[in-house]
Amino acid sequence: MTTRSTAERIVVVAAAAELLTVADAFSAVPLAVCAVALLALPLRRRLPLTTLCATLPSILTGHLWLPPMIAMVAVACGRSRPRIAVGCALLFAAAACPWPLGEFAAMTRQEVLTSIEAAALLSLGPTALGLLVATRAELRARLADLTATQRRERELESERAVVRERARLAREMHDTVAHHVGIIAVQSGALRAAEGAAGGDPWKRDTAESIRRHSVRALEELRDMVGVLRASDTGAALAAARTGLDTLRxxxxxxxxxxxxxxxxxxxxxxxxxxxxxxxxxxxxxxxxxxxxxxxxxxxxxxxxxxxxxxxxxxxxxxxxxPAPAAPAGSPVPGGAREPRAGGAEEAVPGGPAEAAAELPGxxxxxxxxxxxxxxxxxxxxxxxxxxxxxxxxxxxxx
Incomplete structure (x- = not known):
């Protein structure tokens, strides 16, 4: 149960409990008037002015004062100036007029002034309270909007910071990795061309071609990823990367x-x-x-x-x-793993597969x-x- 619904129930119970103060003075007409006033209170949120009109007879008879005041608070919460003015005037008139109306002529000047003062308090008090409640609700709504706006601004600023960082990473990747990989691709291509022109070792030629192919592919993927980083399009990475199941073999x-x-x-x-x-x-x-x-x-x-x-x-x-198998003396071994020494012994050559793998950074x-x-x-x-x-x-x- 929310705080608002609890407060409303307490108000309705208090209005009904007011009947205990006048229980001995009830007759058929006041009882009917008070019953209508209490039954109309639950409608004050949807029909505030109608509820006020239904509760005014109870204050006119002098038996119930709380129901009209509660209804007036609901009218003032609506923030409609014409309705607030009409409701306040009706409540003031009902509170100022005696019951039965014929007693007004017998009232003294002091009693009339006292009645007008009490009616002003009974009508202006609930009106001011309703306006205060409406203003508080409006401030709460504006504060919520301001908080949401600030949150969106923080999110946008975070996104802008991410975009700037992605652009910086793209520059660093392009300026550093592309430089070194490009040199590898050019030199491996030159080595392959030189080995092919001189009729050199086929293994060296194939190895140079493999290095060149992997370097070119690395540059292509680097170019795609740099484009993704600069475009801030995470979905483009999937389209740019050549990473399908058909390429696993x-x-x-x-x-x-x-x-x-x-x-x-x-x-x-x-x-x-x-x-x-x-x-x-x-x-x-x-x-x-x-x-x-x-x-x-x-x-x-x-x-x-x-x-x-x-x-x-x-x-x-x-x-x-x-361990890598020993190669026959004088025969080329992939990666240069072994090289014959004098007397037929074999010596590990720097740059063999095992040693090269150990030098890879991780x-x-x-x-x-x-x-x-x-x-x-x-x-x-x-x-x-x-x-x-x-x-x-x-x-x-x-x-």
């Missing part, structure tokens, strides 16, 4: 790992772009972690819908890391970011070591 083939990929796309309904993007990034980050922490491990990637067809399961499992936010991706879609992600060695990353994403 290509991702596995270019990972420089021993990967077995089993990708089964749901056939009943198309997968949401954000789910495809999350699945791609989970596989991509997991393969990156294998390169850094478990070089030489075999990896199994499985992406398939759940039996109920309501979620997509993404699982990446790798075996324990294995921020420690990979798995945390994957969990956030899954949770934002209403899914979950778990990552734990396997009992037989290795590591497993498993995510369930709702379709």
């Amino acid at each position: 290509e991702l596995a083939a270019d990972s420089l790992l021993d990967v077995t990929a089993d990708v089964t796309a749901p056939g009943a309904a198309p997968v949401r772009p954000e789910v495809e993007c999350a699945a791609f990034r989970i596989v991509q980050e997991s393969l990156n972690n294998v390169r850094k922490h478990a070089p030489g491990a075999r990896v199994t990637v499985r992406v398939a819908p759940a039996p109920d067809g309501r979620s997509l399961t993404v699982e990446i499992r790798n075996t324990p890391p294995t 921020g420690g936010y990979g798995l945390a970011g994957l969990r956030e991706r899954a949770e934002l879609l209403g899914g979950c992600l778990s990552a734990h070591p396997c009992p037989e060695g290795g590591f497993t990353v498993r995510a369930v994403l709702p379709l």
Whole structure:
């Protein structure tokens, strides 16, 4: 029960209790008049002026004073100046006139003045109280509007700050990452062209081409993400990113790992772009972690819908890391892992796969970011070591 409804009930009960003060003076007509006045009070919110007119006879007879005053408060809360003036005049007239009306001629001058003073108090008091209540309600409404406006201004300012920060990040990404990746792409392209023209080592030529292709792809994705940051369009990231389920096999083939990929796309309904993007990034980050922490491990990637067809399961499992096999003397090894020494011995060459993986920087936010991706879609992600060695990353994403 609200405070307002409780106060209204108390007022109505007080008006009814006023009958106890005149219980001995009741006759048929005053009883009917007082009954009408009390029964009309619940209508004062919807029909304030009508309720006032229905309660005026009770104050005219001198039996009930509270019902007309309560009705006058409701009239004044309406903030209609003509109705307030009419209601106040009617209440003043009813309070000033004696009952029966013929007694007015027998009243002395002092009694008339006293009656007029009492009528003024009885009519102006409820009117002022009603205006005060209406003003308070209006102030409360304006304060609520002001609070809402301030909240919207704070939200807009926060959005503007986010836009400025996104633009700053876009500039930093473009000016730093694009510079270094661009140099890598140009130099790898030049190396590939030089090896091809000189009839050099095919492995070096293919490696240079792979580096160039990945650098170009990184620049394309960087360009797309910079455009998304500058446009402040979060939905554009899904359209800009080349991260569909159909590219997972290509991702596995270019990972420089021993990967077995089993990708089964749901056939009943198309997968949401954000789910495809999350699945791609989970596989991509997991393969990156294998390169850094478990070089030489075999990896199994499985992406398939759940039996109920309501979620997509993404699982990446790798075996324990294995040392790179020794290469025959004088033969080129991918990544330059081994090089023959005098007497047929082999020596690890700086820049081999294991050493290069150990030099890759890591921020420690990979798995945390994957969990956030899954949770934002209403899914979950778990990552734990396997009992037989290795590591497993498993995510369930709702379709």
